[in-house]
Amino acid sequence: MRFLVAGGCGFIGSNLVKRLLLDGHEVFVVDDLSRGSLEKLDDYVHHKNLKFFKLDATGQEVLEIPAKFDVVVDLVAYKIPRYSSGLKTLFVNSRSAENLLKIATRDSAKFVMASTSDVYGKSTTFPYTEDGDLLIGPSTSRRWAYAVSKIFNEHMTIAYHDEYGTRYVILRFFGTYGPHQYLDWWGGPVGVFLKNIHEGLPLTIHGDGEQKRTFMYIDDLVEGILRAAESPSADNEIINLGTSEEISILDLARLIHKLSYPEKELKLEFVPYESFTQNYEDPKRRLGDFSKMKKILNFDPRFSLEEGLLRFIDWFKKRQR
Ligand SMILES: NC(=O)c1ccc[n+]([C@@H]2O[C@H](COP(=O)([O-])OP(=O)(O)OC[C@H]3O[C@@H](n4cnc5c(N)ncnc54)[C@H](O)[C@@H]3O)[C@@H](O)[C@H]2O)c1
Numbered sequence: 001m002r003f004l005v006a007g008g009c010g011f012i013g014s015n016l017v018k019r020l021l022l023d024g025h026e027v028f029v030v031d032d033l034s035r036g037s038l039e040k041l042d043d044y045v046h047h048k049n050l051k052f053f054k055l056d057a058t059g060q061e062v063l064e065i066p067a068k069f070d071v072v073v074d075l076v077a078y079k080i081p082r083y084s085s086g087l088k089t090l091f092v093n094s095r096s097a098e099n100l101l102k103i104a105t106r107d108s109a110k111f112v113m114a115s116t117s118d119v120y121g122k123s124t125t126f127p128y129t130e131d132g133d134l135l136i137g138p139s140t141s142r143r144w145a146y147a148v149s150k151i152f153n154e155h156m157t158i159a160y161h162d163e164y165g166t167r168y169v170i171l172r173f174f175g176t177y178g179p180h181q182y183l184d185w186w187g188g189p190v191g192v193f194l195k196n197i198h199e200g201l202p203l204t205i206h207g208d209g210e211q212k213r214t215f216m217y218i219d220d221l222v223e224g225i226l227r228a229a230e231s232p233s234a235d236n237e238i239i240n241l242g243t244s245e246e247i248s249i250l251d252l253a254r255l256i257h258k259l260s261y262p263e264k265e266l267k268l269e270f271v272p273y274e275s276f277t278q279n280y281e282d283p284k285r286r287l288g289d290f291s292k293m294k295k296i297l298n299f300d301p302r303f304s305l306e307e308g309l310l311r312f313i314d315w316f317k318k319r320q321r
Contacts, residue, residue, distance in 0.1 A: 002026045002067065003229075004109075006057045006100055007075030009036030011181050012114070012173075015218045016073065016225055021047050023226070028067060031076075032056045040180045057096035063103060071229050072104040073112040074153075079146055079186060080118075086145040093149035094156070101160045104168075111168040112229050113157050117242065117286050118147040119172060127289035130172070130238040141279040154238070167235050169228045174242025174288050178218030178308065179315040189249060190215060190309070193256045194316055202269035209250030209270070212285045216243045217308030220301040227297040234296050240288040243301045259306065260313045 003020055007013045008029030013036065020027050026049045029041075033054060038045050045052070055061050057076045076096040078089045097113065104111035120128045121144065123135040134151060136144050160166040177190035184192055193203050216224075224241045228234040247255070250268075257266045273280060294300055303311070 001070040002028070004028045004030065004065075004067075004069045004072045004100070004103065005075065006030045006062070006073065006096060007036065007077060007114075009033060009038060009040055010075060010077070011036075011040070011187060012176065012218070012221065012225075013075040014040035014180050015178065016075070016222050017041060017050070018044050019222050019226065021049055025049065027051070028053065028065065028069070030055050030057055030062055030065070035182075035186065057099055058092055059099075062099050068107045069103065069109045070107075071112060072100050072107075072109050073114075073225070073229065074100045075114050076100075077114070080143050086142045089145045090149050093146075094152050097153040097156060101157060101166060105160060105164045105166045109167075110229060110235070111157060111160070111166055112225065113153060113168060113170045115150045115154055115170050115172045115238075116147070117172055117174040117240070117288060119151050119154070120286065121147055122281065122283055124285075126285060127244070127287045128240065129289045130240060130292055137281045138279070141281050143280055161236055169234045169236070170238040171225060171228055172238065172240045172288070173216075173221065174240065174286065175213050175215045176218055176221045177215050178312050181218070181312070189213075189252060190256065190312065193253050194260055194313065197257050197261050197264060197266065198316070198320070200264060200267075202267035203253050205249060205253065205268055205270050206276075206282055207270075207273050209253070209268075210248050210284070211282055212246045212248050212287070213252070214243050214246055214287065215252075215305055215308070216241065216301055217303040217311065220303055220308075223302075224293065224297060224299055227299055231297060237292070237296060239292050239296060240290055241293055242288045242290060243305070244287065244290060245305050246285070246287060247305060255306070256309060256313075259309050260316075
């Protein structure tokens, strides 16, 4: 099949692109390289079935790529506005999704939308089911702009289906980690914790660190995305993609330390939420229901957190040599 992967030089995108090429697909990658890099594609950057376009997916040029696609994957993102601006988060995420939906509609392709567990917001109805309520905090708390942009994109995707018959699958990713993850907060706690342990720097723990999260190893996430893209039974569905193995942020820090460089001192720096700007809110827990993923995609994650972390740490250590 011919895939268009927008945001294909980012963390998830680069891992997905490599797997698609290994599986014999033709892949067109669009990325403006604002965050991602060609280096993340390793040697696959020269693969005969890969075509790369350095383009801003919010602009018109992406609509002019002379090809017809079977699957359009939208992995473009500006994340939590703590790292940039609310305007950019809302604008980049929604405009790029709109362009990519136009392409999928034009080509009768399947649209794969990367949504996030963040859309469940502050809901305390655990585990989160795909048809459950989405409970977002006040608009004065800028961090919700990311979730709102993704909820908007979910509605826009479903509206395209209603109006034009566009086939889609909406995937709500829970936390993920693995090779080529960013080693700063843009990529989440796993990468930044490992990097700081290695460099002897303190690990920043937001609040008391008792907030719980789940983390899926990137190879499992990619497998889930592929199954969702290829399986007709996933058409026009919203599916949570993640694991049920919960861990507190504090225990995550301790586990990464134990598995990576136990000989180094573990330095923790607690940062109270009150010191955050923009009225920041951090859900205490975020547990998904993955029965739809298991049933529709016939898929269970292969890697436990410890197994996945060991693989990630191995990749990280090889890069230090
Ligand atoms: N990583 C996670 O744990 C996680 C969790 C939930 C949802 N998601 C979603 O999955 C998707 C991929 O996430 P990721 O972690 O790989 O992010 P990432 O930042 O690594 O990748 C995003 C890519 O989009 C590119 N990009 C940004 N603006 C662009 C534009 N205007 N035009 C073209 N390219 C542009 C960046 O250069 C980058 O390569 C995103 O939609 C994200 O919201 C990720």
